[in-house]
Every structure is written in structure tokens, then in C-alpha cells.
Amino acid sequence: MVHEIALTIKPTMNCNMRCRHCFNGDDLNASGLLDIEKAYWFIESACKEYHDIKITFHGGEPTLAGLDYYNKIYAFQDKMKEKYKVKFSNNFTTNAVLLNEELMDLLISHNALINISFDGPFNYLLRGDSDLVYERICSVKEKGGHVRVFCTISRGSYKHLLNIYRWFNERDIDFKILPIEPRGYAAVDRELLMDTDDFIIFLTDTYRYWVKDQSCQIRFYTFEEFASLRSDTQFKPFWFNREIALNPDGKIYPFGRPNDIQFCLGEPSADFSLTECFSASEYIRMLQILKGYRNEYCTTCDSTHVCNGVCICMSYMYVQKPELLRYSCNQSNKIFSSILAVNDEIMQDIKEGRAEKYTSIVRKKFGVKE
Ligand SMILES: C[S@@+](CC[C@H](N)C(=O)[O-])C[C@H]1O[C@@H](n2cnc3c(N)ncnc32)[C@H](O)[C@@H]1O
Numbered sequence: 001m002v003h004e005i006a007l008t009i010k011p012t013m014n015c016n017m018r019c020r021h022c023f024n025g026d027d028l029n030a031s032g033l034l035d036i037e038k039a040y041w042f043i044e045s046a047c048k049e050y051h052d053i054k055i056t057f058h059g060g061e062p063t064l065a066g067l068d069y070y071n072k073i074y075a076f077q078d079k080m081k082e083k084y085k086v087k088f089s090n091n092f093t094t095n096a097v098l099l100n101e102e103l104m105d106l107l108i109s110h111n112a113l114i115n116i117s118f119d120g121p122f123n124y125l126l127r128g129d130s131d132l133v134y135e136r137i138c139s140v141k142e143k144g145g146h147v148r149v150f151c152t153i154s155r156g157s158y159k160h161l162l163n164i165y166r167w168f169n170e171r172d173i174d175f176k177i178l179p180i181e182p183r184g185y186a187a188v189d190r191e192l193l194m195d196t197d198d199f200i201i202f203l204t205d206t207y208r209y210w211v212k213d214q215s216c217q218i219r220f221y222t223f224e225e226f227a228s229l230r231s232d233t234q235f236k237p238f239w240f241n242r243e244i245a246l247n248p249d250g251k252i253y254p255f256g257r258p259n260d261i262q263f264c265l266g267e268p269s270a271d272f273s274l275t276e277c278f279s280a281s282e283y284i285r286m287l288q289i290l291k292g293y294r295n296e297y298c299t300t301c302d303s304t305h306v307c308n309g310v311c312i313c314m315s316y317m318y319v320q321k322p323e324l325l326r327y328s329c330n331q332s333n334k335i336f337s338s339i340l341a342v343n344d345e346i347m348q349d350i351k352e353g354r355a356e357k358y359t360s361i362v363r364k365k366f367g368v369k370e
Pocket residue numbers: 015019021022023024058059060061062093094095115116117118150151152178179180181182183184186
């Protein structure tokens with residue numbers, strides 16, 4: 001039996017920042033706010049059927065719903081925790097412009113991982129308010145909160161990836177990178193896109209540096225995931241039936257990404273079952289469509305054994321155009337191949353007694369007994 005569920009709740013698709021590359025594109029002009037009652041029903045239905053419930057607020061820009069909205073949401077969560085004896089983990093993904101003291105305190109008191117979108121020294125390339133957002137990141141840290149930066153890498157910044165890593169490390173800020181994808185605005189403004197082969201070179205060089213960087217004091221989430229990759233292990237074995245989203249229109253969708261609004265799975269109500277969404281005819285139809293894409297793309301891909309189609313499925317949740325799907329699939333395949341080659345070298349080094357070259361986190365990922 002599956003005990004975990006990841007809920008994405010999007011209170012609004014509206015946004016107060018016009019990022020040049022946003023995959024939501026013009027959806028950001030939609031002004032509707034999710035009826036809070038629907039959010040309550042959604043959360044309570046998860047509590048009735050699962051033990052471990054991860055809730056991510058996303059959008060659009062979730063802070064636009066206002067402090068009062070989240071005071072009510074987290075009070076409700078506290079009530080549900082008591083009533084159903086469940087475990088919650090909270091994530092909140094924001095551009096941080098409206099992340100004021102009160103909201104920070106509320107999120108920190110609920111142990112939320114606060115994901116702040118910010119591109120370090122190259123933030124100005126894609127978005128505004130760089131100084132303000134940096135201040136917000138520092139404030140969350142000073143308050144003892146848990147912050148993770150989402151750093152988008154694009155044409156203007158990818159050649160400086162090593163410096164970006166050092167920049168975050170010097171400031172003791174945990175982060176992960178999001179390589180820009182041709183989706184939404186970035187599908188139109190192709191000047192923002194990277195040369196894939198070139199990107200892989202910079203990415204791999206930086207990974208090689210990171211695995212041995214004894215000065216690393218931060219969590220670099222992307223590279224920690226890379227260090228777990230093995231050529232004979234699927235990187236995301238449980239992708240379906242584990243995630244579900246509630247959009248501002250009060251309806252449920254498979255993942256809460258722009259293209260999955262084709263597959264409406266229902267609407268929360270007082271006596272509704274979340275697990276039934278995964279056997280809804282629209283969920284089955286989505287699985288059939290994805291099976292078709294996997295047959296088309298995965299049979300000739302070198303990374304099939306690691307990816308098992310997750311990359312193409314994930315990409316389809318954002319966009320449908322074959323050209324854009326091919327871009328993401330090709331990029332993922334090349335990342336897997338290049339990083340797995342480095343991981344093979346690390347394993348060889350470890351086998352031959354040279355484990356001390358690597359940082360303790362890397363040694364741990366590779367199963368070295370200390
Ligand atoms: C779409 S925003 C929504 C949540 C919130 N408003 C925020 O700014 O974090 C979530 C993240 O997706 C990233 N993102 C948006 N469009 C992207 C694209 N075309 N390629 C890669 N990442 C993208 C953003 O940079 C941001 O870090």
C-alpha cells in the first residue's frame with residue numbers, strides 16, 4: 001500500500017513578477033483565487049487515505065493569496081494532524097517579493113522548506129527585484145528557516161555554472177539548478193536557450209569539481225541527485241499515483257503543470273476519495289497517451305534503463321509540441337550519459353582505494369564505509 005502523497009496546491013495563477021522565461025506564459029494573467037473550502041476538502045481527503053502528506057504551494061505566485069489565507073490553511077493543517085494522526089511536510093515555492101516577516105514566521109513554524117526562485121549573480125537576466133529577493137533569502141536563514149534556492153540556468157549564465165556554485169557556497173545557501181526549458185515564454189524567446197552540448201560540458205566539469213570540493217558547506221540538491229544515479233537503477237521509480245494537484249479553478253489535475261489541464265480528475269467535495277482520482281478515466285487516458293510517447297521516444301534512447309520514460313512524461317506535462325519534447329528528452333539523455341560516466345570513474349576510484357579524493361557526502365552516496 002502506498003502511504004505517501006504529494007499534493008500541489010496552486011492558490012492562483014496570477015503573478016507579480018514577469019520572468020522572461022516563465023513556462024506558464026500568459027496563464028499568469030488569470031486572476032482567480034482558489035476557494036479555500038476546496039483546499040480544505042483536498043487536504044482532508046488526503047488525510048483519510050495517506051500517512052505522509054507533502055503539501056507544496058505553487059502557482060502563479062502563491063504569496064498573492066495573502067497572509068490570512070495561509071493562517072487559515074496552516075491552522076486547518078494543525079487540526080487535521082491532530083484528527084487523523086498524519087505527518088505533514090510543507091514546501092512553499094515563491095519569488096519571495098511578498099514573503100514578509102509574518103508569512104516567513106508562519107512557514108518556519110510549520111517547518112516548511114521555502115523554495116525561493118533566484119538565479120544568484122545572474123538573477124537580473126531573467127527577473128527583477130534581485131536585492132530584495134536576496135535579502136529575503138538571508139532573512140529566512142537568519143530566522144533559522146529552511147530555504148532552498150531554485151536557480152534557473154539559461155544562455156547568459158550556463159558558462160559560469162562553476163562560479164554560480166561557488167557564489168552560493170560562499171554565502172552558505174542551499175540550491176538546485178533548473179536548466180531552462182523551451183516552454184511558455186522561453187519557447188518563444190529562443191535567445192534564452194542554451195546550446196545543449198556546451199551546457200553538458202559545463203555541467204559535467206562543475207560536477208567533477210563539486211565531488212571533490214572539500215570546502216562545500218551547502219546542499220547542492222541537483223548534484224546530490226546526480227551522485228545517486230547508477231546506470232542500472234531507475235532514477236524515479238515511483239512517479240505515477242504519488243502526486244496530485246489542485247488548481248485555482250478548484251479542480252484536480254495529475255501534476256499541476258501547464259499541459260495536464262487536459263486531464264481533469266474531478267473536484268474535491270466533503271465525501272470525495274483522492275485515491276479514486278488515480279483510477280479515473282482521465283488518469284487512465286493520460287497513462288495511455290504517455291505510453292505512446294514512451295514507445296516512440298524511449299526505444300532508441302541510451303538512458304532508457306535509468307529514465308524509464310519519466311523525462312518524456314514529465315516534459316509532456318509542460319508542453320505537447322514534438323519539437324519541444326525532443327529538446328527535453330535529448331537534454332536529459334545527454335545529462336544522464338555524461339554524469340553516469342563520471343559516476344563510473346568514482347566507483348572505479350573507490351574500488352581501487354582512492355575514496356579519500358571525494359567529499360564525505362559523495363563517499364556516503366557511493367556506499368563507502370567510514
Ligand atoms: C513558475 S515558478 C512558480 C512559483 C513562483 N512564482 C516562483 O517564482 O517560484 C517556479 C519555478 O519554475 C522556473 N521556471 C519557469 N519557467 C521555466 C522554464 N521555461 N525553464 C525552466 N524553469 C522554469 C522558475 O524560474 C521558478 O524557479
